[in-house]
Amino acid sequence: MTSYEAPLGDMRFLFQDMGALETVNRLEGLDEATPDLVGAILEEADKLARERLAPFNHSADQAGGARYENGVVHTPQGWTEAYDAFVEGGWNAVPFEPEYGGQGLPWLVAIALQEIWQSANMSWALCPLLTQGAVELLTAHGTEGQKATWLPKLVSGEWTGTMNLTEPGAGSDVGALKCRAEPAGEHYLVRGQKIFITYGEHDLTENIVHMVLARTPGAPAGTGGISLFIVPKFLVNPDGTPGSRNDLRCVSLEEKLGIHGSPTCLMAYGDNEGAVGYLVGAENRGMEYMFTMMNNARISVGLQGVSIAERAYQQARAYARERIQGKPPADGSGAIIGHPDVRRMLMTMRAQTEAMRAVTYDLAAMLDIAKRHKEDSWRAYADRRIGLLTPVVKAWCTDVGVEVASIGVQVHGGMGFIEETGAAQHYRDARIAPIYEGTNGIQAIDLVTRKLLRDEGAAALEYIEELEALINGMNPRSEDDIAVIRRHFAAAVDALDNATQWLLDAGRESTVDALAGASHYLRLLGVVTGGSMLARAALHCAEMLEAGAGDAARLKDKMAVARFYAEQILPQAAGLATTVASGGEATMAVAEDRF
Numbered sequence: 001m002t003s004y005e006a007p008l009g010d011m012r013f014l015f016q017d018m019g020a021l022e023t024v025n026r027l028e029g030l031d032e033a034t035p036d037l038v039g040a041i042l043e044e045a046d047k048l049a050r051e052r053l054a055p056f057n058h059s060a061d062q063a064g065g066a067r068y069e070n071g072v073v074h075t076p077q078g079w080t081e082a083y084d085a086f087v088e089g090g091w092n093a094v095p096f097e098p099e100y101g102g103q104g105l106p107w108l109v110a111i112a113l114q115e116i117w118q119s120a121n122m123s124w125a126l127c128p129l130l131t132q133g134a135v136e137l138l139t140a141h142g143t144e145g146q147k148a149t150w151l152p153k154l155v156s157g158e159w160t161g162t163m164n165l166t167e168p169g170a171g172s173d174v175g176a177l178k179c180r181a182e183p184a185g186e187h188y189l190v191r192g193q194k195i196f197i198t199y200g201e202h203d204l205t206e207n208i209v210h211m212v213l214a215r216t217p218g219a220p221a222g223t224g225g226i227s228l229f230i231v232p233k234f235l236v237n238p239d240g241t242p243g244s245r246n247d248l249r250c251v252s253l254e255e256k257l258g259i260h261g262s263p264t265c266l267m268a269y270g271d272n273e274g275a276v277g278y279l280v281g282a283e284n285r286g287m288e289y290m291f292t293m294m295n296n297a298r299i300s301v302g303l304q305g306v307s308i309a310e311r312a313y314q315q316a317r318a319y320a321r322e323r324i325q326g327k328p329p330a331d332g333s334g335a336i337i338g339h340p341d342v343r344r345m346l347m348t349m350r351a352q353t354e355a356m357r358a359v360t361y362d363l364a365a366m367l368d369i370a371k372r373h374k375e376d377s378w379r380a381y382a383d384r385r386i387g388l389l390t391p392v393v394k395a396w397c398t399d400v401g402v403e404v405a406s407i408g409v410q411v412h413g414g415m416g417f418i419e420e421t422g423a424a425q426h427y428r429d430a431r432i433a434p435i436y437e438g439t440n441g442i443q444a445i446d447l448v449t450r451k452l453l454r455d456e457g458a459a460a461l462e463y464i465e466e467l468e469a470l471i472n473g474m475n476p477r478s479e480d481d482i483a484v485i486r487r488h489f490a491a492a493v494d495a496l497d498n499a500t501q502w503l504l505d506a507g508r509e510s511t512v513d514a515l516a517g518a519s520h521y522l523r524l525l526g527v528v529t530g531g532s533m534l535a536r537a538a539l540h541c542a543e544m545l546e547a548g549a550g551d552a553a554r555l556k557d558k559m560a561v562a563r564f565y566a567e568q569i570l571p572q573a574a575g576l577a578t579t580v581a582s583g584g585e586a587t588m589a590v591a592e593d594r595f
Contacts, residue, residue: 004119258429
């Protein structure tokens with residue numbers, strides 16, 4: 001397997017050249033996140049990833065990953081040492097408030113760091129990803145006492161957090177869950193089973209803090225009757241140290257297609273006296289609170305699509321440079337990278353990865369604006385954009401991540417199908433991301449029903465107006481790169497506008513018609529959003545080249561990538577818009593019993 005190096009040049013381009021870091025620098029409390037400081041942070045993160053995470057990614061996968069022995073879960077070789085270094089370096093604390101031990105740095109920076117961890121070793125990085133979400137949940141909804149008890153250890157990463165929603169009979173339909181919690185003085189006793197719990201048990205830390213959804217006695221049916229509980233592996237002594245073992249256990253580990261190093265647990269709560277749990281907020285509002293953790297995780301899972309795509313691209317690029325096969329072009333080296341079709345595959349991988357990264361980082365900057373901007377109007381604007389694009393980042397990026405990983409296998413040819421190269425692992429690992437944190441179909445439903453129809457398209461139409469303003473601001477010269485990009489981008493935005501208007505009209509008459517095209521609409525929005533970010537990048541590169549600033553060769557490469565995306569990816573928009581407007585008649589025409 002090819003070694004991993006963080007794409008620091010691409011990150012710096014977005015942070016500095018494209019102005020993302022300057023945008024968040026202006027926000028209250030983030031002025032210390034200077035380019036020099038952030039650059040040093042990224043370089044140290046790259047070092048940790050190369051030395052501690054990436055070397056154990058493939059070996060853990062091939063060795064079978066995490067092991068379950070007599071109720072104890074053992075993580076793969078190198079996992080605990082890497083996690084100790086992660087905590088010692090303060091990496092888990094980057095975006096959190098100093099009040100509980102955080103570093104108070106932007107989410108923009110934290111997202112870039114997450115990309116590095118996920119690319120280097122996705123299975124390992126799932127653990128801090130969930131802890132981060134637990135911190136966000138308790139920060140937003142916990143009592144002062146709960147924050148004082150749990151946040152310092154979670155922020156530092158000394159303890160880890162999990163998310164417990166799914167049960168054997170309640171997957172995406174969380175409202176069907178049966179796990180129960182009965183009052184017992186100042187706490188509750190939780191009983192039931194949860195499945196697919198990532199890092200539900202492990203040997204990385206001395207305590208694990210589970211966020212568990214359960215029903216209290218007399219709770220109404222459905223999601224409106226769900227409450228949220230903190231259920232620790234070990235109860236906490238008055239001095240903050242772990243005390244007696246709680247009544248919970250890992251029953252078994254799942255055998256999975258990928259992410260073998262990550263223990264995916266079947267958890268049992270309350271087999272004996274009942275697992276002690278502490279209610280978060282009010283009864284019956286647990287799903288509302290859990291969405292804080294879920295939405296945080298959805299952005300991070302979308303980032304996994306970016307991360308796996310980057311790792312697959314790096315490996316495919318290295319293989320294509322060294323693999324000699326076929327008759328090369330007259331001026332070629334003999335390596336397959338000289339063949340136009342291989343070059344097409346690599347450019348597809350690169351362009352889509354750069355587009356996804358730019359969209360995700362832009363969304364991360366919106367998180368900072370929503371949290372810290374001093375003006376209400378700007379915070380409201382950022383909230384609208386986060387709501388609109390979170391399902392896109394989660395679903396579009398993870399779908400494309402799988403596709404890019406698949407192309408990576410194809411670049412390797414027959415060797416891509418052989419496990420020793422590692423290309424197949426990226427494909428297998430990537431495949432989970434479109435499924436968890438709400439399947440991508442659910443993300444599409446959320447986008448169309450909650451983010452489009454509910455507000456009469458206000459957020460989407462506001463965004464389309466911005467895209468049209470971008471088009472009007474592009475001043476091409478003859479048939480240069482900007483002219484080509486502008487032409488394709490304008491056609492794609494027209495397609496998005498038409499599809500949006502169709503859905504708004506259709507949604508008033510038929511939910512089926514609207515939902516039949518929901519996934520295609522999400523893909524359309526993702527394709528166009530990615531195109532908008534690369535168009536902005538191309539404009540900036542053109543300005544820098546004209547001014548004689550920066551690395552000319554690198555800027556020209558960026559222009560070429562943006563033009564490739566415009567010519568090869570953006571034309572998909574027209575077809576997607578046509579599919580959206582087809583409605584649901586053909587989709588629903590065959591009766592259930594005819595399948």
